[in-house]
Amino acid sequence: MRHLALTLLALSLSVPAAAQTAAARPAASVTTGASAAERRMAEFAAADAAYGEALLERLVNQNSGTLNSAGVRAVGAMMEAEFAALGLTSEWIDGASWGRAGHLIARHRGNGRGQRILMIGHLDTVFEPESPFQRYSRDGNIATGPGVGDDKGGLVVIIGALRAMRHAGTLANADIVIVLTGDEERMGAPVDVARGPLVEAAMWADAALEYENLVRDDGQDYGTIARRSSSNWTITATGNTGHSSAIFTPGMGYGAIYELARILDAFRRELPEANLTYNVALVAGGTPAGLDDSEEHASATGKTNIVPSDAVACNATRAPGCQRCPTYASTSARSRSRAASFPQRPSLASCGSPIASASREKILSLVHAIAIQRPSLVG
Numbered sequence: 001m002r003h004l005a006l007t008l009l010a011l012s013l014s015v016p017a018a019a020q021t022a023a024a025r026p027a028a029s030v031t032t033g034a035s036a037a038e039r040r041m042a043e044f045a046a047a048d049a050a051y052g053e054a055l056l057e058r059l060v061n062q063n064s065g066t067l068n069s070a071g072v073r074a075v076g077a078m079m080e081a082e083f084a085a086l087g088l089t090s091e092w093i094d095g096a097s098w099g100r101a102g103h104l105i106a107r108h109r110g111n112g113r114g115q116r117i118l119m120i121g122h123l124d125t126v127f128e129p130e131s132p133f134q135r136y137s138r139d140g141n142i143a144t145g146p147g148v149g150d151d152k153g154g155l156v157v158i159i160g161a162l163r164a165m166r167h168a169g170t171l172a173n174a175d176i177v178i179v180l181t182g183d184e185e186r187m188g189a190p191v192d193v194a195r196g197p198l199v200e201a202a203m204w205a206d207a208a209l210e211y212e213n214l215v216r217d218d219g220q221d222y223g224t225i226a227r228r229s230s231s232n233w234t235i236t237a238t239g240n241t242g243h244s245s246a247i248f249t250p251g252m253g254y255g256a257i258y259e260l261a262r263i264l265d266a267f268r269r270e271l272p273e274a275n276l277t278y279n280v281a282l283v284a285g286g287t288p289a290g291l292d293d294s295e296e297h298a299s300a301t302g303k304t305n306i307v308p309s310d311a312v313a314c315n316a317t318r319a320p321g322c323q324r325c326p327t328y329a330s331t332s333a334r335s336r337s338r339a340a341s342f343p344q345r346p347s348l349a350s351c352g353s354p355i356a357s358a359s360r361e362k363i364l365s366l367v368h369a370i371a372i373q374r375p376s377l378v379g
């Protein structure tokens, strides 16, 4: 049954987007050295592209921003119908206890003699209902739309692989669990609850395949065996406030906005290293200034003659992972944390995964060092 995992992977590599035409698909890479069943699967997948594209269009046109719980559930219902048509049983796990829509888990019971396969995808996208980017479109071989690759394209590949397996007669004996999370782009909390079902499925499985975007370079497909972990931070700088005529004096300091700018610029100058990226996505400063609960919107009020008391910035950092991490770690490794008012040492909540914890500690050490270089400026 080792063949099965390889075949599924090959299918996922060869059908990265349903909009791809049969002519453009590198069928030779699937069929070279393949068994008769694998060739039947590859041929079916090539002929089944129109089904996949129609499904992709329906999935993409249903908004499922992570915080749009009704939309995430609607995409889950569409996938449940696909699984039911293939003879799989599905279970919706409500996400109220981690503050998100929930997860869909589908199961196919085989003969219990082969490898147990876990297929991982996600129902949500980063595009909430207020985003202007909502609809599917196609221009030649290029499909465009929210989640068309990440990860609704992946969901279509999962269905395409299962349909091909059924056609070739390889599905009947296969033991498969599919976990489609509803909060991959913005994980709920607590993390051990939010990722509990995925970890449980990973413990059951002998092999896991994750259906995020892959890379094609020069016509060659590349699989991913490890990914950088991702952490989101909020930096909050606070300062003394008063009339602007007193700024730069020992009693007043520089105000919160200069301090935040100093820290962010130090990030830019001092943190760079190979494979480490960190993006400042949102900044606000004033008297007062702050983020709402979603941390996607900021508000600020200020007068030109007032030294600002508050400044906030949202960051996303991606740090190198480790090769030993199981596939599911790429989905479960996201963590959220808040670096509270400097110069207190910021703390990161554990993400429950070993991935890149050393890198995170290094980043935190640097952040802390930057933050306390000039503590007298922080009110």
Ligand SMILES: [Zn+2]
Binding pocket: 122, 150, 151, 184, 212
């Ligand atoms: Zn994704």
